Amino acid sequence: MNIPQIQIRTTDAKLGLNIEKGQQTIRQPKATQHIEQPAAIVDIRTTDGVMRIDSSQARRDVGMIGPLESSANFAAEGRQKAMQGIARRVSEGNQMMDIAHNPNAIVSIAKKNTFPNKKALGIEFIPSIGSVKLDYIPAKLDINVQKQDPQISAQLNKPIHEYKQGQLSGYMLQNPSIEIDVIV
Known part of the structure; x- marks a missing residue:
C-alpha cells in the first residue's frame, strides 16, 4: 500500500538593514572669567x-x-x-x-x-x-x-549639545517561500 507523502520545502526570509549612525557632538566652552586685584x-x-x-x-x-x-x-x-x-x-x-x-x-x-x-x-x-x-x-x-580683596567675576557657559538622529531602514533580501509537494 502506498501512502501519499507530503514534502514541504521552505525558504527563509532574509532581511537587509540600511543603518545610518546618529551623530552627537558635545562641546563645553570655557567659563568666562575676569579677575582684578586692586x-x-x-x-x-x-x-x-x-x-x-x-x-x-x-x-x-x-x-x-x-x-x-x-x-x-x-x-x-x-x-x-x-x-x-x-x-x-x-x-x-x-x-x-x-x-x-x-x-x-x-x-x-x-x-x-x-x-x-x-x-x-x-x-x-x-x-x-x-x-x-x-x-x-x-x-x-x-x-x-x-x-x-580680589574682584572675581565668573560666568559659566552651558555645554553645546548637537545630535543628529540615525536612520534605520529595512528591505527584503530574500522573500520567504513554502513549496508543498504531494508524492504518490
Whole structure:
C-alpha cells in the first residue's frame, strides 16, 4: 500500500538593514572669567630724626669765643691776676716787715720773682675729649597697609549639545517561500 507523502520545502526570509549612525557632538566652552586685584593701600608716615650737636665747648677749647664771652673772660682773668698781684705784694710786705725774724726774706722774694715756675711738658688734646655733645632722637616710621580683596567675576557657559538622529531602514533580501509537494 502506498501512502501519499507530503514534502514541504521552505525558504527563509532574509532581511537587509540600511543603518545610518546618529551623530552627537558635545562641546563645553570655557567659563568666562575676569579677575582684578586692586593694589593695596599703603600709608607711610615718618617723623624726622633730630640730631643736636653742641660744639660750644669744643669751640671754646680752640679759642673760638664770641665777643661778649671773650670780654667777660678777659675781665675775670684780669680781676684774678690783680687779686693775685695784691696778695703777692701783701705777702712780700709782711715778709719784709718780719725781716728781723727772717733775715733771708729778701733773698727768697728775689728768687721767687726772678725764676718763674717751669711749665710741665705734656700732650694736650685740643679740643678736650667729650667737648662735643651729641643728642639724637631717632626717626619714627609708621606703615599702615590695607589689603584689597580680589574682584572675581565668573560666568559659566552651558555645554553645546548637537545630535543628529540615525536612520534605520529595512528591505527584503530574500522573500520567504513554502513549496508543498504531494508524492504518490
